[in-house]
Amino acid sequence: xxxxxxxxxNIVCHREGLDELLRDMILLEKSEFIDTFLEINEGxxxxxxxxxxxxxxxxxxxxxxxxxxxxxxxYIQKLEVTLKGMQYTPKLHKNHMKGSHHFEVIKAEIxxxxxxxxxxxxxxxxxxxxxxxxxxxxxxxxxxxIDVDIGRLIKMxxxxxxxxxxxxxxxxKISQNQENIKAIVLHIGTHDEKEFYIILSPKSLDxxxxxxxxxxxxxxxxxxxxxxxxxxEMLEKIDLDTQRYKERLKEIQETTKKDIEAHSESMDxxxxxxxxxxxxxxxxxxxxxxxxxxxxxxxxxxxxLDHYNKAFTQxxxxxxxxxxxxxxxxxxxxxxxxENNSFFRPFEMLVNMYGVPSHDEIDPTVFFGIAYMFxxxxxxxxxxxxxxxxxxxxxLQKKVNPQFCGILMRIGMGSMIFxxxxxxxxxxxxxxxxxxxxxxxxxxxxxxNLILFLAILAGLVLVYISYGYSVVNKYRAGDLEEGAFGRNxxxxxxxxxxxxxxxxxxVANVAWIPIFPIxxxxxxCVVLLVIKHPLASWIQKKEHLYEEPPGEYYIESxxxxxxxxxxxxxxxxxFIRVGAFALNHVGLFIAFHTLAxxxxxxxxxxxxxxxxxxxxxxxxxxxxxxxxxxLFYYELFSKYYTGEGVLFAPDKI
Amino acid sequence: xxxxRTHAASNAKSKAILGRLLKEADYLELLKLEKVEEVxxxxxxxxxxxxxxxxxxxxxxxxxxxxxxxxxxxxxxxxHFYMDAYRNFFKAMFCRYEVENLKLFIRVLxxxxxxxxxxxxxxxxxxxxNLNYDQLEKAVNMQDLLDMIGHTIYYEPxxxxxxxxxxxxxxxxxxxxxxCYFSQxxxxxxxxxxxxxxxxxxxxxxxxDILNVQWIYRGRQFFDISSEELFNFTLEGGRxxxxxxxxxxxxxxxxxxxxxxxxxxxSDIFQDREYMMERAMERHLFYRLDEYIKSTKLSIALPVVxxxxxxxxxxxxxxxxxxxxxxxxxxxxxxxxxxxxA
Numbered sequence: 002x003x004x005x006x007x008x009x010x011n012i013v014c015h016r017e018g019l020d021e022l023l024r025d026m027i028l029l030e031k032s033e034f035i036d037t038f039l040e041i042n043e044g045x046x047x048x049x050x051x052x053x054x055x056x057x058x059x060x061x062x063x064x065x066x067x068x069x070x071x072x073x074x075x076y077i078q079k080l081e082v083t084l085k086g087m088q089y090t091p092k093l094h095k096n097h098m099k100g101s102h103h104f105e106v107i108k109a110e111i112x113x114x115x116x117x118x119x120x121x122x123x124x125x126x127x128x129x130x131x132x133x134x135x136x137x138x139x140x141x142x143x144x145x146x147i148d149v150d151i152g153r154l155i156k157m158x159x160x161x162x163x164x165x166x167x168x169x170x171x172x173x174k175i176s177q178n179q180e181n182i183k184a185i186v187l188h189i190g191t192h193d194e195k196e197f198y199i200i201l202s203p204k205s206l207d208x209x210x211x212x213x214x215x216x217x218x219x220x221x222x223x224x225x226x227x228x229x230x231x232x233x234e235m236l237e238k239i240d241l242d243t244q245r246y247k248e249r250l251k252e253i254q255e256t257t258k259k260d261i262e263a264h265s266e267s268m269d270x271x272x273x274x275x276x277x278x279x280x281x282x283x284x285x286x287x288x289x290x291x292x293x294x295x296x297x298x299x300x301x302x303x304x305x306l307d308h309y310n311k312a313f314t315q316x317x318x319x320x321x322x323x324x325x326x327x328x329x330x331x332x333x334x335x336x337x338x339x340e341n342n343s344f345f346r347p348f349e350m351l352v353n354m355y356g357v358p359s360h361d362e363i364d365p366t367v368f369f370g371i372a373y374m375f376x377x378x379x380x381x382x383x384x385x386x387x388x389x390x391x392x393x394x395x396x397l398q399k400k401v402n403p404q405f406c407g408i409l410m411r412i413g414m415g416s417m418i419f420x421x422x423x424x425x426x427x428x429x430x431x432x433x434x435x436x437x438x439x440x441x442x443x444x445x446x447x448x449x450n451l452i453l454f455l456a457i458l459a460g461l462v463l464v465y466i467s468y469g470y471s472v473v474n475k476y477r478a479g480d481l482e483e484g485a486f487g488r489n490x491x492x493x494x495x496x497x498x499x500x501x502x503x504x505x506x507x508v509a510n511v512a513w514i515p516i517f518p519i520x521x522x523x524x525x526c527v528v529l530l531v532i533k534h535p536l537a538s539w540i541q542k543k544e545h546l547y548e549e550p551p552g553e554y555y556i557e558s559x560x561x562x563x564x565x566x567x568x569x570x571x572x573x574x575x576f577i578r579v580g581a582f583a584l585n586h587v588g589l590f591i592a593f594h595t596l597a598x599x600x601x602x603x604x605x606x607x608x609x610x611x612x613x614x615x616x617x618x619x620x621x622x623x624x625x626x627x628x629x630x631x632l633f634y635y636e637l638f639s640k641y642y643t644g645e646g647v648l649f650a651p652d653k654i
Numbered sequence: 655x656x657x658x659r660t661h662a663a664s665n666a667k668s669k670a671i672l673g674r675l676l677k678e679a680d681y682l683e684l685l686k687l688e689k690v691e692e693v694x695x696x697x698x699x700x701x702x703x704x705x706x707x708x709x710x711x712x713x714x715x716x717x718x719x720x721x722x723x724x725x726x727x728x729x730x731x732x733x734h735f736y737m738d739a740y741r742n743f744f745k746a747m748f749c750r751y752e753v754e755n756l757k758l759f760i761r762v763l764x765x766x767x768x769x770x771x772x773x774x775x776x777x778x779x780x781x782x783x784n785l786n787y788d789q790l791e792k793a794v795n796m797q798d799l800l801d802m803i804g805h806t807i808y809y810e811p812x813x814x815x816x817x818x819x820x821x822x823x824x825x826x827x828x829x830x831x832x833x834c835y836f837s838q839x840x841x842x843x844x845x846x847x848x849x850x851x852x853x854x855x856x857x858x859x860x861x862x863d864i865l866n867v868q869w870i871y872r873g874r875q876f877f878d879i880s881s882e883e884l885f886n887f888t889l890e891g892g893r894x895x896x897x898x899x900x901x902x903x904x905x906x907x908x909x910x911x912x913x914x915x916x917x918x919x920x921s922d923i924f925q926d927r928e929y930m931m932e933r934a935m936e937r938h939l940f941y942r943l944d945e946y947i948k949s950t951k952l953s954i955a956l957p958v959v960x961x962x963x964x965x966x967x968x969x970x971x972x973x974x975x976x977x978x979x980x981x982x983x984x985x986x987x988x989x990x991x992x993x994x995x996a
Contacts (some may be wrong), residue, residue: 174885178885178901212883213880215814215815216882218814
């Protein structure tokens with residue numbers, strides 16, 4: 002079975018050994034920690050009660066939770082900044098995470114490392130800042146034909162000269178009010194939405210002009226004294242320095258490269274440890290502690306208990322008590338651990354898209370996987386195109402979502418198998434039958450009615466299997482009302498079967514099926530459907546037969562009855578689309594084939610063949626993919642599958 | 655077709671909520687009551703607030719919090735009806751609360767009062783705020799406050815005024831914050847579909863006009879800001895006053911300015927007492943809103959009008975509750991709506 006059982010482990014250990022224990026559990030990658038206080042507050046946290054555990058039990062009175070260590074985040078940031086400055090992307094290695102380590106030691110090492118490279122990173126940021134400011138004064142280029150020393154202009158005694166830029170909107174504001182502004186405003190160029198200006202005003206108006214400029218968000222660019230000169234000289238200096246800085250930057254990069262090579266392992270080690278420390282800290286906030294003990298609650302797969310027991314024995318004085326999922330308080334949701342074999346695993350994605358099964362539900366993945374391949378294959382049966390889909394899944398699995406590619410490969414195979422039976426190879430019929438002359442072929446276009454009939458028949462088989470699942474699920478949940486008398490329970494199966502028998506009698510004109518008893522059964526089913534709630538309450542000896550006023554209940558169940566019959570019809574008829582798409586698939590190719598014939602040339606034929614196949618695989622493949630999902634979600638899952646579970650998410654790196 | 659797709663759901667929802675808002679008769683009843691408890695009881699029994707007020711153990715402060723939450727839930731509901739550019743527009747509208755709160759912070763800090771008492775009077779949505787109010791209320795001076803908002807769009811335009819004397823600083827900072835909000839809102843409106851864009855630009859234009867008038871008035875009356883500066887700060891895109899008129903207004907004598915405004919569309923702003931100017935502006939806007947519902951079908955106007963009206967209702971209720979608590983006289987005059995207006 003695909004849903005694996007989980008056990009709740011209640012663990013008590015010495016407080017000083019807590020981090021190591023958590024680390025070992027995280028490295029085992031199979032435990033999901035929950036907030037211990039959820040259990041303690043419910044009085045559910047269990048330690049074997051005996052005299053030797055007296056300390057652990059007595060101590061529980063002063064239990065508190067641990068706070069998050071914010072320093073860890075800061076240090077991760079610090080390390081990442083340093084590593085980014087060195088242009089090194091650290092790698093995570095599990096081996097580095099093992100063994101004892103303390104955050105204080107890691108902190109010291111990171112401080113060391115960042116100190117060591119601080120000068121370098123500082124120089125890099127200094128140079129980049131310089132390069133940026135040099136880039137900003139490049140606009141001086143516009144003034145290169147003026148033969149005046151800019152320094153002398155800046156140093157003037159009675160006038161102030163400022164360089165800077167404005168946004169376009171503010172520049173407009175200035176020009177709209179130019180007659181009132183007591184300054185010379187000289188536009189020198191535009192760059193990146195910025196308007197560059199030189200502002201010249203008398204020194205006596207400095208305060209006033211300063212205010213006005215500030216109200217326009219004027220960003221002044223201060224030109225370093227060392228660059229002063231005529232614009233031509235300035236540009237030469239700027240070019241020279243830019244060149245120099247760039248070379249220095251390159252030099253630094255080369256030295257760091259060597260350093261990185263020498264230090265890469267220790268940096269990886271440090272980073273791995275720190276990430277582990279963060280994970281431990283995330284788990285630690287869920288733990289309860291006292292002066293000397295720590296109390297942990299975690300979900301662990303029952304099948305892995307041995308692994309964990311072995312790990313626990315390495316930590317002295319650790320007490321562990323296990324509980325089964327149904328012994329845990331109902332206020333704590335039991336997560337669902339799904340484990341399917343590798344063939345069906347990709348289909349979990351599509352099942353989870355509808356909802357995660359609850360821990361006591363049957364996992365529908367295997368049924369879904371087989372039936373989905375079947376439905377896709379039946380609707381899109383073509384050996385060649387199926388092969389291409391499989392191939393695409395295989396090639397893309399490393400680059401795109403591997404689960405989705407897994408599904409592509411499998412439904413492609415479904416398509417190939419049906420392609421053989423439909424005798425269809427890239428749309429061409431009779432190719433396969435010529436190569437393998439057997440009497441197994443069923444070409445859709447030659448057997449339209451049979452194909453449609455088979456589609457409904459297959460649909461009915463799927464519907465019956467769903468009913469089976471539904472009954473088992475309802476039985477497990479102890480839901481007598483729906484399981485026995487509901488429309489998706491045993492009553493539903495009997496009703497559907499009786500109706501089908503009647504229909505069969507009418508269609509095939511069979512004499513041996515008696516009408517009266519079957520009608521009686523249908524009537525009984527209908528009555529049961531109407532009175533299912535009071536009946537189930539009566540059998541289970543509940544206090545109230547109805548949970549709402551009886552009048553309302555019967556009106557509701559009357560409408561329900563109407564819907565039940567409607568959905569019996571629509572559920573079964575819905576599967577006719579499987580046959581219809583099988584026909585449509587051939588039909589679409591015939592259309593392209595005709596187009597190809599109309600072109601009359603070999604080139605045209607080949608082009609039409611390629612275009613046709615691309616469109617069929619792309620467009621029809623997508624439609625069929627969605628239709629298959631739709632059939633499952635609406636016709637089948639809605640019968641028996643609630644999907645209200647929470648996925649088991651083990652704490653791991 | 656896009657109108658139905660974009661607006662049908664939100665307009666239906668807005669209309670439904672708009673119909674539930676308090677009527678004039680409710681205000682008249684509320685004014686008659688004596689205690690805050692009675693106000694709350696009335697709201698609980700006869701109005702749409704019955705949905706959100708629970709029976710047990712809520713203080714007056716709790717009720718205010720619940721009303722604010724209710725308001726922002728409505729905001730978020732409408733937000734979720736929309737996509738892309740329209741969502742951005744709603745987000746930009748959320749900025750107004752940030753800006754108003756920051757203005758409040760700046761005023762309080764300049765008076766050297768602590769920010770921690772302000773929390774209850776802030777109106778903000780936790781969901782779409784760029785500000786961390788828990789952190790902000792710990793600021794003890796302007797530098798602190800600016801450091802804390804260093805990551806937001808408000809930082810750069812504000813920081814240049816840090817060195818100014820405190821009075822000018824407040825004036826400038828408030829103005830710059832309004833600018834920030836309006837320029838964001840404007841660019842989000844530019845991305846809307848043409849009809850909605852026109853509608854919102856018009857509403858924005860009225861807002862811009864009123865705000866410009868207010869800034870010029872305050873700048874001249876209280877802060878002695880130079881005309882050049884005032885003009886640079888005025889917002890573009892006003893409905894009645896383009897840059898030429900604004901420039902004239904900035905350079906006019908104070909009395910001439912006053913009489914110019916009194917002779918125009920926005921005369922009601924100056925008809926009230928001086929310290930009630932902001933209220934008068936809101937009142938002006940409040941009564942303009944109805945025009946927008948009447949003139950359009952299926953547009954962004956209805957949700958926007960709803961949000962404005964709902965907010966004004968909420969603020970009137972807070973005024974009422976506060977007024978009852980401290981036994982104010984003439985509470986009626988403090989409300990945004992004008993009771994008995996034809």
